[in-house]
Amino acid sequence: MINNYKNKIISFYKKNKRMPVYTEIMKLVGFKSKNAVAKLVDKLISEGVLDKDSSGHLIPNKLIGEVPLLGLVEAGFPTMAEESVLDTMNIDDYLVKDKDSTYLLRVKGDSMIEAGIQEGDMVLAEKVSSEGSAGQKEVRDGDIVIALIDGGWTMKYYRNRTGKVFLEPANKNYQPIYPENELEVVAIVKGVIRKY
Amino acid sequence: MINNYKNKIISFYKKNKRMPVYTEIMKLVGFKSKNAVAKLVDKLISEGVLDKDSSGHLIPNKLIGEVPLLGLVEAGFPTMAEESVLDTMNIDDYLVKDKDSTYLLRVKGDSMIEAGIQEGDMVLAEKVSSEGSAGQKEVRDGDIVIALIDGGWTMKYYRNRTGKVFLEPANKNYQPIYPENELEVVAIVKGVIRKY
DNA sequence: AGTATAGGTGAACGCTCGTTCACCGTCAAG
DNA sequence: CTTGACGGTGAACGAGCGTTCACCTATACT
Numbered sequence: 001m002i003n004n005y006k007n008k009i010i011s012f013y014k015k016n017k018r019m020p021v022y023t024e025i026m027k028l029v030g031f032k033s034k035n036a037v038a039k040l041v042d043k044l045i046s047e048g049v050l051d052k053d054s055s056g057h058l059i060p061n062k063l064i065g066e067v068p069l070l071g072l073v074e075a076g077f078p079t080m081a082e083e084s085v086l087d088t089m090n091i092d093d094y095l096v097k098d099k100d101s102t103y104l105l106r107v108k109g110d111s112m113i114e115a116g117i118q119e120g121d122m123v124l125a126e127k128v129s130s131e132g133s134a135g136q137k138e139v140r141d142g143d144i145v146i147a148l149i150d151g152g153w154t155m156k157y158y159r160n161r162t163g164k165v166f167l168e169p170a171n172k173n174y175q176p177i178y179p180e181n182e183l184e185v186v187a188i189v190k191g192v193i194r195k196y
Numbered sequence: 197m198i199n200n201y202k203n204k205i206i207s208f209y210k211k212n213k214r215m216p217v218y219t220e221i222m223k224l225v226g227f228k229s230k231n232a233v234a235k236l237v238d239k240l241i242s243e244g245v246l247d248k249d250s251s252g253h254l255i256p257n258k259l260i261g262e263v264p265l266l267g268l269v270e271a272g273f274p275t276m277a278e279e280s281v282l283d284t285m286n287i288d289d290y291l292v293k294d295k296d297s298t299y300l301l302r303v304k305g306d307s308m309i310e311a312g313i314q315e316g317d318m319v320l321a322e323k324v325s326s327e328g329s330a331g332q333k334e335v336r337d338g339d340i341v342i343a344l345i346d347g348g349w350t351m352k353y354y355r356n357r358t359g360k361v362f363l364e365p366a367n368k369n370y371q372p373i374y375p376e377n378e379l380e381v382v383a384i385v386k387g388v389i390r391k392y
Numbered sequence: 393a394g395t396a397t398a399g400g401t402g403a404a405c406g407c408t409c410g411t412t413c414a415c416c417g418t419c420a421a422g
Numbered sequence: 423c424t425t426g427a428c429g430g431t432g433a434a435c436g437a438g439c440g441t442t443c444a445c446c447t448a449t450a451c452t
Contacts, residue, residue: 010295017255018214022410033431038411040429055438056410059213067292073301073319073342073351089300092287095391096263099206104285105269116312116390123269144392146269155269194312194388195291196340218440229401234441236399251408252440 005029005040006049010064019050019058062088095191101127103187105146112155115144115170121194123155125187137188144189150180158185201225201236202245206260215246215254258284291387297323299383301342308351311340311366317390319351321383333384340385346376354381 008028012020020028022037031037041058044050051061066088096102107121117123125146128137139145145158149167156167156177167177204224208216216224218233227233237254240246247257262284292298303317313319321342324333335341341354345363352363352373363373 014289016249017261018249018253021251021408023408031430033433034410035412035432036430041410052410053212053214057214065213065288067288067298067300067320069300071301072304073349090288091291091389092261092263093210095287095389099263102263104263104265105267108268113312116309116314116317118312121312124263153269190392192388192390193287193291196386217438219438227400229403230440231402231442232400237440248440 006044009044009050013060013064019060021058066090095124095193097190098126102190103127104193107155111169111171111174112144113171115157117144117155117170117192118194121192123189124191124193126190127187128185139185139188145185146187146189148182148184148186149177150182155189198236198239202240205240205246209256209260215256217254262286291320291389293386294322298386299323300389303351307365307367307370308340309367311353313340313351313366313385313388314390317388319385320387320389322386323383324381335381335384341381342383342385344378344380344382345373346378351385 009020009025012024012028022034022041025037025040026032026034029037029040031040041050041052045052048061049063051059053059067090069087069089103125104122105125107117107119107123110119123144123146126137128139139158139160141158141160143158144155145167146153146155147158147167154167154177156169159166159168159176164178165183166179167183169176205216205221208220208224218230218237221233221236222228222230225233225236227236237246237248241248244257245259247255249255263286265283265285299321300318301321303313303315303319306315319340319342322333324335335354335356337354337356339354340351341363342349342351343354343363350363350373352365355362355364355372360374361379362375363379365372
């Protein structure tokens with residue numbers, strides 16, 4: 001029963017992007033008194049499911065919005081007990097550093113297959129500053145970039161080792177691309193997301 | 197200046213996992229009157245940065261916590277204008293379906309390299325129900341699984357085509373593993389996360 | 393010079409918040 | 423049969439909420 005309450009509160013949070021207030025929890029779980037909510041909340045807090053901030057408002061704690069981080073895959077799922085969770089992680093915070101210049105794109109084609117980027121994957125790309133803008137990342141040799149080359153868009157390795165700049169696919173079946181006129185690196189790939 | 201205010205509010209949200217109330221915004225940006233906050237909030241809402249729910253509380257809108265989703269990588273960064281953003285996406289919601297049975301593990305080794313899973317990647321694994329538990333996913337042939345096989349942990353393809361169950365790596369240098377005694381699939385890999 | 397306008401102060405409003413207290417039935421242990 | 427713990431009701435509280443109104447500058451445009 002108490003787990004049912006917990007799930008309703010978490011559902012509310014996911015739906016409304018904020019924690020419910022006491023009267024909302026009241027209606028959510030079917031209580032007729034706020035005091036019952038207060039006692040429920042106290043219990044959930046002592047169980048580590050919820051948290052309250054200094055002003056009494058509910059806030060999501062680590063168990064909400066974060067994913068338990070176990071160890072290495074070789075070590076397996078250590079005993080499965082709650083105590084074995086090494087840490088928790090917020091995926092968004094892990095991946096997105098500069099919010100204002102990060103974009104997602106879906107990958108088409110297999111030109112980066114040997115870099116572990118497959119068709120259908122999503123890539124997180126951080127925009128390279130076109131002066132004044134937020135992200136002022138510098139492109140380095142070996143970065144995976146999204147570039148505008150001679151009028152066409154593509155995602156490739158950025159190569160600049162010898163001073164001669166070109167784009168290199170991660171697929172033996174394709175050839176490096178040397179720009180005839182234009183090569184503009186628009187974004188640097190900072191992450192890959194795949195869902196099965 | 198207004199962008200500075202916006203960032204302070206977003207920082208508050210990321211730090212406290214909830215939106216600030218008016219008096220908190222007041223102190224945050226240095227106002228001395230709540231009315232100034234009300235006017236600021238109105239402007240931010242009309243600019244689409246914030247949202248208010250029916251009870252007047254601030255809630256994060258799509259621009260906070262979600263990442264703009266552009267089109268295919270082949271299509272490039274279309275014009276870069278705000279209008280060209282097709283959609284936004286919450287990475288957590290996209291990846292994590294069953295919160296209570298999802299775990300993250302860091303990948304070691306290269307046995308799944310041909311499946312685009314490299315050493316250092318994070319995998320999202322959904323626990324297979326050990327009866328009564330939440331996730332009741334069924335393991336299917338071709339799934340990438342985390343398994344306990346003859347006492348050792350590993351991540352491999354699950355193969356069950358011919359009725360004979362075994363684990364298959366995605367790396368030509370390794371051989372399929374047939375269980376001598378025990379083969380327990382503990383979790384199914386539902387996603388991969390890589391950060392550069 | 394005159395005047396809108398944007399952006400701020402300060403005080404007051406009704407309402408809802410989280411908290412607290414007294415109280416009630418159910419159920420299990422002594 | 424009594425007792426205590428548990429989980430709930432109902433009412434009341436002060437504090438803080440978002441909102442609103444009157445007012446005060448600067449700045450920019452006639």
